[in-house]
Structures are given as structure tokens and as C-alpha cells.
Amino acid sequence: MRFTRTAIAAAGLASAATAYAAEASGSDVLVLSEGNFTSTVEAEPLMLVEFYAPWCGHCKNLAPQYEEAATSLKQNGIKLAKVDCTVETEVCAAQEVAGYPTLKVSRKGVFTEYNGARKADGIVSYMQKQSLPAISTLTADSITEFKGKDKVVAIAYLSDKDAADLEVITKVAEAHRDDYLFGVAHDESLAKAAGVTAPALVLYRKFDEPEVKFDKKFSQDDVVSFLKAESVPLIDELGPENFMTYAGSGLPLAYLFADPESKDLQSQVESLRPLAKENKGKLNFVWIDAVKFANHAKSLNIQSENWPAFAIQDIEKNLKFPLEDIASDLTSKVSSFVGQYTKGDLKPSIKSEPIPADQDGPVHVLVSDEFDKIVGDDSKDMLVEFYAPWCGHCKKLAPTYDQLGEKYAAHKDKVLIAKMDATANDIPPSAGFQIQSFPTIKFKAAGSKEWIEFQGDRSLEGFVEFIGQNGKHKVSVDLEPVNDTAADAAKKDDAPHHEEL
Structure with a gap:
């Protein structure tokens, strides 16, 4: 995702007074612009800056928490500020902002990434530590x-x-x-x-x-x-405000997915406390609102919505171990499951679409169940697009990518052009990488085990040039004039886009 550096139409509005416009309206968050950004951040020994877009849902959710934190941190002499990236495009481009919201800690104008929670108390705690x-x-x-x-x-x-x-x-x-x-x-x-x-x-x-x-x-x-x-409770409720704490602990997460309205919730949670204590230092036990975060349950390959359910996730290795149908004997079934996991007797669950009956299309449709078989073929140069069906960039790339597949159709014994729906298929641990954004395009030369990420021009010419330079077979294809519709789809739209996995 790339930001274009367009001129600021109303540059004259960027003045030092803008930084304090928020204060005038009762806000404790400073508003920064191109005219005062550098002078303001360089004057502060410690400051937190949010780079946001008004239309961004995550930014809207963060706003009240950020405001509350700014008020709390006033007593510590720590200021919080924000930059509207839809207006201050040059400032955000210079800071290499690649998604919204982005938070950065400034020490007299020297920026580092903010790695804390996005709730008010988490922001306050993080910035106090920084001070x-x-x-x-x-x-x-x-x-x-x-x-x-x-x-x-x-x-x-x-x-x-x-x-x-x-x-x-x-x-x-x-x-x-x-x-x-x-x-x-x-x-x-x-x-x-x-x-x-x-x-x-x-x-x-x-x-x-x-x-x-x-x-x-x-x-x-x-x-x-x-x-x-x-540093984490024996068993606690998990949510967006503390997920990164657990993710950064280095320990696998053991989730109890439970209905928060259930009269049995407290007894269900308490029944796992002895197991959590027994496995302290091996697993972090949490419970999570299964109704609110049903999609997270699905991401861990829990298929039904019959709560409670349980899952273990090794975040570092991206391994998932779901357990369903536990309502009748939660404690016994979870205890047995955890015991098998700690002994190494459980196999991870890998979500996969069915293997296609045929591959008649111009691009090979790759699924998890055949991933190792297909990518393990060392005789071919391989370009694989990992996409999401809802991703706007992926949709615009599709006509060009299909054309690319057609160009290499006569050379399938040497070059494979493939795609994989990364929302319907897990990336197997054997791949050695995970997907953080859509589309991600990876290339592996014949005989090599190393995947290279494609970051060039997403045009037919750009792909062909890349394959020619990095592939082992150096297959040459003729480039006829690109269809105007496909070219427009691939290259149109200079406005920023931000999509999250």
C-alpha cells in the first residue's frame, strides 16, 4: 500500500496556531500540520503522534481513548498529537505511514514505532514507561x-x-x-x-x-x-486492548470461546483455573467473547458457533489447534486436549478449500491441501498471488494476472502462475512465511527454497520482466499491447487505500 505525494491544496492553512486548535475546542490532543509539525515535535522531549484518516473505522474507535489518554498524561507533561493524513499528505509520506491509524513515539523529532495497546490506560502506561x-x-x-x-x-x-x-x-x-x-x-x-x-x-x-x-x-x-x-493474569478476558501483550509474550494462547451472557460463564472460566496454573509458563489461558469475536474463532478453524469452544494458537509459528463440542464436559475435554498438546501429540489444523477438480483457468488455483505438493516441484519457476476476495487491489489486479497466466500457458512445464485465497486457506507452516496484507505476491525460482516478495510494478510488463530476471529458466514471452481495460484496472486510482488482514 503506497501513498502518493500530492500537493497540498490549502498549504496556507498550515500554521503554528493549528496545533492548538484542538485545545481551543476543549481537546487535549494537539493538531499538527505541515507548517508546525517539525517545530512542534522537535520541541518536545517525548510525544505520541497519531497519523489517521477521518473515514477510518479504527481511527474513530481510537479517538475517545486517545483523548482520554491525552488528558491523563497532561500531569506527566507528555503531549499527544494527531495528523490528518488525508490533508497533510506530505507529512504522512515523509513518515512512511502505510496504514491507519499509525502511532509513533517522538523524542525531539526522532520517531520510533508505538508498540502499546490502543486503550486509554494502555496508552498512558506505555508513555509513562517511555518517560x-x-x-x-x-x-x-x-x-x-x-x-x-x-x-x-x-x-x-x-x-x-x-x-x-x-x-x-x-x-x-x-x-x-x-x-x-x-x-x-x-x-x-x-x-x-x-x-x-x-x-x-x-x-x-x-x-x-x-x-x-x-x-x-x-x-x-x-x-x-x-x-x-x-506479567499476565492466570486467566483473563482477551480483547483488542490486551491482545498484543499476549501476542508478544512468546507463549501459545489457550482460548475459551464463551457466550458472555451465559449464566455458566464464571463457572466455565473458573473450572480452567487449575489447568492454567498447572501450565503456567507453557500456555497463556484466556477467555474471549465468542459472540463478538466469532470471526476470530473461525480464523482458528472453529467451524460451528456452539459455545463454549476451545482452541490453542501458537502465534509465532501460526499453528492452530481447535476443539469443539465441549459443552457436555468442558473441564475433562479441555484438560485432555491440553495434555495432548503439551506432549506434542496433536496435529495442527490447516484450513483448506477442496482441491479443484480441474485447472482450466489461466491461473493455477492453489489450496492448502496441495500446497506442499505444488510448491515442492523444484522444476518450475513459481509466482503465487495470495489474495482476499474482498480486497479492492486484488480485484483490480485480477485481469492483468489472468493475462499473465495466459502468456505463460504454453510454458507450464517451466513457469507456474498461481493464486491462493488466503482467507479460505491457511498458509502451511512449511511455507516459512505468513501473509500480512493483500495482495502479497511471492516468487520462487526453480530449484530454490527461497521465496522472494514481488514489490515491482503490477503490470503485465512488470511481472514478465521480474520473472525473466529472477527465474531459472529465463522463459521469453511476447508482449502484445495490453488490453486498455486491464491496464486501467491495474494502474488506475492514485488515492491511498488501506486494507487489513
Whole structure:
């Protein structure tokens, strides 16, 4: 998805006063434009900037949360701002904004990606972490307040001479400053009050057991594993505001899909608590609103809408293990299922359309059930489009892609032009990649195991040139004049488009 750099029709409206127009209307979010963007961000030691489009649904949902966070962060001296990318196209192009909303953290004009939640409390928590040093030195006067600064706070109790353990904690803190608040206390009386003897690490939480002690020798790997396992509740409700926390934990997610209106909801959730405790550090257990997020259940290959249902998802490997028909004996069936999973006895579920009875079209229709067989043919150069039926870019590409298939029809023994509906078929783990946007077009030369992503001109000429340059067989095809309708479909529309998987 690419942004065109068009001229701004009303450049004269971009002035310093624009940044504070929002404040004049009672908003705590600054409005930035081309005229004041650079001067405003460079003047602030820390600022969060949202790049948005007024028509974007996700932006509309974020707006009240962003406003609430801006008001809360005023007391910390941290400002939040926004840029309308439908007006300030040059600003957004310079920041390489590729979707809406995009949030970036600015430190005196130097930008980094925002990786926090998109609810008010998550934004506040994230920006407070950004405002603090990676690790704060605590005293008797500051430690109590520090413990309550976030949902999860890690405090190391170390002697002044314990340089080795301090180095471990400092490295962890620097690598995970976006995730946790870190403090260090050198006062022996503070360790005594905490019920520990230096060296020690205590995690203070606003859920489950309020204090959890690290019980191993300090090493970066062990400390990080401890933090990931203990920084989430034993079993919690999952939603957009905390999904990234779980996704970034490195642990597979164990979902209970439940009807939030069910009178049995609480008992269903509580019945899995012992299992969650038994598998802590191996799986993160959550429950999710199955009615509201029924599409997410389908994405995990849960076919029916008979709730409750259960699934395990290994996000890093994109593996899915669904379990349905559990209402009659939820605890027993889930316990057995989890046991099989942890032993490695379960096979992942891979969604696939039926293998086509014939391949009469100009483009080979690829499905998951034959993916390994087809792409495993090392004798052919292969170009594969991964698309979504609803994707506007995919629809516009279709006539050109069909023409491409026709051009290579006489060379099917050497060049395969294929397409795969990535909403109806899972990308098998054997592929070695996942799809993040539509259309994604991948190429693999004959005899090679490496996939190259096509990022060139999506025209007939562009594809043929790419295949000729990167393919092993160097097949030559004649390029007749491109049909005007296909050319217009492939090249028309300079306006920005933003589609999400």
C-alpha cells in the first residue's frame, strides 16, 4: 500500500496556531500540520503522534481513548498529537505511514514505532514507561509510589557491590522498557521490608497474587521468562486492548470461546483455573467473547458457533489447534486436549478449500491441501498471488494476472502462475512465511527454497520482466499491447487505500 505525494491544496492553512486548535475546542490532543509539525515535535522531549484518516473505522474507535489518554498524561507533561493524513499528505509520506491509524513515539523529532495497546490506560502506561529511565533507583521515599505506577512493576533488591546482577537487570530493563517498569533498591532495609534477601527480584501486580518472587539465579533468559509468565493474569478476558501483550509474550494462547451472557460463564472460566496454573509458563489461558469475536474463532478453524469452544494458537509459528463440542464436559475435554498438546501429540489444523477438480483457468488455483505438493516441484519457476476476495487491489489486479497466466500457458512445464485465497486457506507452516496484507505476491525460482516478495510494478510488463530476471529458466514471452481495460484496472486510482488482514 503506497501513498502518493500530492500537493497540498490549502498549504496556507498550515500554521503554528493549528496545533492548538484542538485545545481551543476543549481537546487535549494537539493538531499538527505541515507548517508546525517539525517545530512542534522537535520541541518536545517525548510525544505520541497519531497519523489517521477521518473515514477510518479504527481511527474513530481510537479517538475517545486517545483523548482520554491525552488528558491523563497532561500531569506527566507528555503531549499527544494527531495528523490528518488525508490533508497533510506530505507529512504522512515523509513518515512512511502505510496504514491507519499509525502511532509513533517522538523524542525531539526522532520517531520510533508505538508498540502499546490502543486503550486509554494502555496508552498512558506505555508513555509513562517511555518517560522513565530503563531502570529507576528507588529509595524509602519513592518505592511505595513506584510499586503502584503500573499493573506490573519489577523491583530488584541488590547490594551496592552486586554489579553482576545489576548488569543483568539493566540489560533486561533496556530491552523490555516498553513492557515493564523496572526499579532497583540498594537499601537493605527495603529488602527486609519486602521479605527478601539481596539479590532478589519481586514482581508487583494488580491482579492474582499481588507479589511474586523470582527464585532462580539471575540470568537474562530466566528473568525474561519469569516476567513473561508472571506479567499476565492466570486467566483473563482477551480483547483488542490486551491482545498484543499476549501476542508478544512468546507463549501459545489457550482460548475459551464463551457466550458472555451465559449464566455458566464464571463457572466455565473458573473450572480452567487449575489447568492454567498447572501450565503456567507453557500456555497463556484466556477467555474471549465468542459472540463478538466469532470471526476470530473461525480464523482458528472453529467451524460451528456452539459455545463454549476451545482452541490453542501458537502465534509465532501460526499453528492452530481447535476443539469443539465441549459443552457436555468442558473441564475433562479441555484438560485432555491440553495434555495432548503439551506432549506434542496433536496435529495442527490447516484450513483448506477442496482441491479443484480441474485447472482450466489461466491461473493455477492453489489450496492448502496441495500446497506442499505444488510448491515442492523444484522444476518450475513459481509466482503465487495470495489474495482476499474482498480486497479492492486484488480485484483490480485480477485481469492483468489472468493475462499473465495466459502468456505463460504454453510454458507450464517451466513457469507456474498461481493464486491462493488466503482467507479460505491457511498458509502451511512449511511455507516459512505468513501473509500480512493483500495482495502479497511471492516468487520462487526453480530449484530454490527461497521465496522472494514481488514489490515491482503490477503490470503485465512488470511481472514478465521480474520473472525473466529472477527465474531459472529465463522463459521469453511476447508482449502484445495490453488490453486498455486491464491496464486501467491495474494502474488506475492514485488515492491511498488501506486494507487489513
